[in-house]
Amino acid sequence: MPTDAIQKDIAKLISRRLVFVMGKGGTGKTTLSSALAFAAQEAGKRVLLVETEEGTAIGRIFGKTDLDGMPVQVSMGISIARVKPKEEMTAYTQFHVKSGFIAKRITGSRLFDYLATATPGLKEIMSLGRLWRWESERLEDGRYIYDIIIVDSPATGHVLNLLRLPKTLINMIRTGPIVSQVKRLDALLKDTSRTALALVSLPEELPVKESVELMSIANDEINMPVQIFFLNGIYPDLSASCKPQSACDIVFSDTPGGLYDSVSNQRAMGAVLAAARHQHTWRGVHEKYIDHVNAMASCPVVEIPFFFTNDMTLHEIRRIAKNWHTPPEIQGGVPHA
Amino acid sequence: MLETIGKPGGPRIVICCGSGGVGKTTLSAAIGLYGALSGLKTIVLTIDPARRLADVLGIGEFTDKARPVPLDSFDNVSGELHAMMLDAKRTFDHLIDRYAPKDMQPHIFSNRYYQHLSENMGGSHEYMAMEKLYEIHHQGQWDLIVLDTPPSRRALDFLDAPQRVMNLLGHPYFMKIVRPKSRVGKLGGRVFGLVMTPFLKAMSQVIGKTAMEDLVSFFSLFNDVLLDGFEKRARGVASLLSDSVTAFVAITTPRAYPLQEAGFFYRRLEERGMPFHGFIVNRVHQADSPADVDALFLELNDKKVLPPEVIRMLETSYKRFSRLAKSDKKVIDQFRNEIGAEIPILEISMENDEVADLESLYRIGRRIVGDEK
Numbered sequence: 001m002p003t004d005a006i007q008k009d010i011a012k013l014i015s016r017r018l019v020f021v022m023g024k025g026g027t028g029k030t031t032l033s034s035a036l037a038f039a040a041q042e043a044g045k046r047v048l049l050v051e052t053e054e055g056t057a058i059g060r061i062f063g064k065t066d067l068d069g070m071p072v073q074v075s076m077g078i079s080i081a082r083v084k085p086k087e088e089m090t091a092y093t094q095f096h097v098k099s100g101f102i103a104k105r106i107t108g109s110r111l112f113d114y115l116a117t118a119t120p121g122l123k124e125i126m127s128l129g130r131l132w133r134w135e136s137e138r139l140e141d142g143r144y145i146y147d148i149i150i151v152d153s154p155a156t157g158h159v160l161n162l163l164r165l166p167k168t169l170i171n172m173i174r175t176g177p178i179v180s181q182v183k184r185l186d187a188l189l190k191d192t193s194r195t196a197l198a199l200v201s202l203p204e205e206l207p208v209k210e211s212v213e214l215m216s217i218a219n220d221e222i223n224m225p226v227q228i229f230f231l232n233g234i235y236p237d238l239s240a241s242c243k244p245q246s247a248c249d250i251v252f253s254d255t256p257g258g259l260y261d262s263v264s265n266q267r268a269m270g271a272v273l274a275a276a277r278h279q280h281t282w283r284g285v286h287e288k289y290i291d292h293v294n295a296m297a298s299c300p301v302v303e304i305p306f307f308f309t310n311d312m313t314l315h316e317i318r319r320i321a322k323n324w325h326t327p328p329e330i331q332g333g334v335p336h337a
Numbered sequence: 338m339l340e341t342i343g344k345p346g347g348p349r350i351v352i353c354c355g356s357g358g359v360g361k362t363t364l365s366a367a368i369g370l371y372g373a374l375s376g377l378k379t380i381v382l383t384i385d386p387a388r389r390l391a392d393v394l395g396i397g398e399f400t401d402k403a404r405p406v407p408l409d410s411f412d413n414v415s416g417e418l419h420a421m422m423l424d425a426k427r428t429f430d431h432l433i434d435r436y437a438p439k440d441m442q443p444h445i446f447s448n449r450y451y452q453h454l455s456e457n458m459g460g461s462h463e464y465m466a467m468e469k470l471y472e473i474h475h476q477g478q479w480d481l482i483v484l485d486t487p488p489s490r491r492a493l494d495f496l497d498a499p500q501r502v503m504n505l506l507g508h509p510y511f512m513k514i515v516r517p518k519s520r521v522g523k524l525g526g527r528v529f530g531l532v533m534t535p536f537l538k539a540m541s542q543v544i545g546k547t548a549m550e551d552l553v554s555f556f557s558l559f560n561d562v563l564l565d566g567f568e569k570r571a572r573g574v575a576s577l578l579s580d581s582v583t584a585f586v587a588i589t590t591p592r593a594y595p596l597q598e599a600g601f602f603y604r605r606l607e608e609r610g611m612p613f614h615g616f617i618v619n620r621v622h623q624a625d626s627p628a629d630v631d632a633l634f635l636e637l638n639d640k641k642v643l644p645p646e647v648i649r650m651l652e653t654s655y656k657r658f659s660r661l662a663k664s665d666k667k668v669i670d671q672f673r674n675e676i677g678a679e680i681p682i683l684e685i686s687m688e689n690d691e692v693a694d695l696e697s698l699y700r701i702g703r704r705i706v707g708d709e710k
Contacts, residue, residue, distance in 0.1 A: 026359075247647045267627045310591060
């Protein structure tokens with residue numbers, strides 16, 4: 001996909017007020033959420049980057065481990081915060097139950113703990129309520145405090161609950177103060193000019209399968225179509241530098257006998273060829289899933305190169321955002337020497 | 338690890354824990370295949386079946402009935418391998434069917450709370466996986482059962498069974514508050530005469546009156562008709578899991594998130610004295626790093642063995658790969674420090690391709706068990 005098309009897609013995505021970044025655990029949601037925050041920052045926006053209950057990864061990346069519902073500024077134009085549903089629910093209960101004594105008894109009881117986790121959608125609605133309040137907060141001059149709120153969403157199953165929330169809640173609860181809140185929230189979530197879903201997946205069978213399922217649920221059942229599909233961790237295409245092709249045919253073949261004969265250090269040659277062959281074969285696997293996702297997705301598919309490390313630094317994450325503006329110097333990310 | 342599979346006194350149940358996307362299902366199948374080829378009648382239970390693995394196993398697709406895996410490509414096979422998918426909802430319904438009186442069943446099945454609970458509430462899938470395991474174990478027809486657990490932290494909630502199972506269903510707290518004030522009408526399955534104490538009234542202001550009524554009637558039904566059966570069952574499951582016929586392994590890849598999850602599983606199992614056999618770190622990139630690779634690139638350039646672009650490509654790809662291998666090693670070393678040297682941590686190197694056939698699956702199985710002749 002050409003860079004200017006990607007640039008346009010990203011620009012459209014970050015023009016929203018609320019972006020949910022979703023995907024299986026370990027697919028790189030936190031990395032992509034942070035990269036989008038940097039992209040929005042570059043575009044001159046005030047960003048709130050939010051982690052949800054189960055992860056602490058955003059805080060870790062930015063060196064703040066004790067995040068709570070109070071946004072902390074970590075960079076010019078970027079603040080981070082964490083949604084704690086239990087806290088939200090306590091505040092909500094205290095607000096709605098007139099008697100302070102009973103409210104305290106409720107929020108202090110184990111039953112309350114149980115209900116907070118077990119009542120379908122309760123946790124999610126509390127989290128959404130928090131996001132919604134952030135979304136509507138304004139400065140004195142009438143501008144929004146945050147131009148965009150990016151949510152590093154919980155793992156897929158929980159996100160499904162969150163997306164199904166309006167329907168589930170209206171079915172389960174039907175009356176009570178929550179329902180009226182749900183309806184207003186619903187309007188924000190279903191408005192594709194204000195809210196967007198971004199999906200992150202790896203080019204592997206199960207993550208792709210799950211993402212495609214999630215996409216069809218979001219598009220068809222919940223009516224919140226996925227706006228962008230990030231395929232993360234794509235291996236570079238080594239054969240792009242193969243001139244002539246025949247040279248690479250030897251390099252990638254299982255029996256590059258002649259190559260061994262022409263060098264003195266055969267062990268080094270073996271190590272180098274093994275590394276190249278590994279990346280070449282996996283690139284083939286990745287291409288298969290890239291094609292599959294492109295065929296299945298009704299939204300733009302953006303490939304994110306693999307950075308050949310297990311822990312991405314802020315510098316590298318920032319580079320993902322930069323690559324959306326300018327073509328990457330070397331496909332596949334540049335290794336640190 | 339699991340060296341005694343297929344030998345007298347070896348494990349009869351292997352439970353693979355770990356987060357999603359680490360290759361848990363594949364490794365479970367590899368362990369199962371190893372068991373089958375060691376002469377055991379083996380079944381692999383999975384919750385997250387990959388299409389490709391079904392192809393590798395030659396079973397068409399995973400279903401909730403055991404399907405035999407054709408092993409004709411191996412010589413002298415005396416064992417069997419079967420594969421089966423877990424269907425949590427169906428297992429749950431099956432339990433109700435077994436323990437609830439026939440006339441109460443429709444009320445339970447039509448309760449919105451039950452429907453939600455059995456379909457998607459956290460914890461029920463995990464518990465049902467154990468339930469199925471227990472059932473299959475007690476059928477007595479398998480020498481080895483390999484269970485690929487659901488990929489969530491709740492996968493171990495059953496360890497506190499039976500209390501945990503009750504908690505999972507929200508039972509004890511709820512009953513304490515609601516029980517004396519409610520009666521279940523046998524006809525409607527709804528609550529009659531629920532006395533709304535100020536506490537309950539306030540609570541229903543928070544969660545809504547209908548939801549409250551559904552909860553109360555579900556738990557009342559549960560208490561009246563299901564409790565004994567469930568408790569007995571849960572106790573049976575718990576004792577099976579702590580028995581020495583069972584072996585837990587935690588599967589991960591060398592990445593932060595799955596390692597954190599594997600560590601979590603280990604600590605939970607350890608706390609409860611469960612038979613934990615070790616960690617399998619899957620997809621480790623192992624690079625051979627000879628000292629004089631730089632000299633090799635000089636030599637390749639000097640002798641013009643390959644075009645310069647191709648040599649540059651080789652150099653870049655080697656550096657990248659070494660970087661990744663170093664990064665993998667670093668996180669595994671960190672993990673080893675955290676966990677302690679006495680716990681086995683087995684590394685499986687990243688294959689050069691997706692697992693494509695039973696032979697490569699068997700190779701992985703042999704590697705896990707340490708039987709690499």
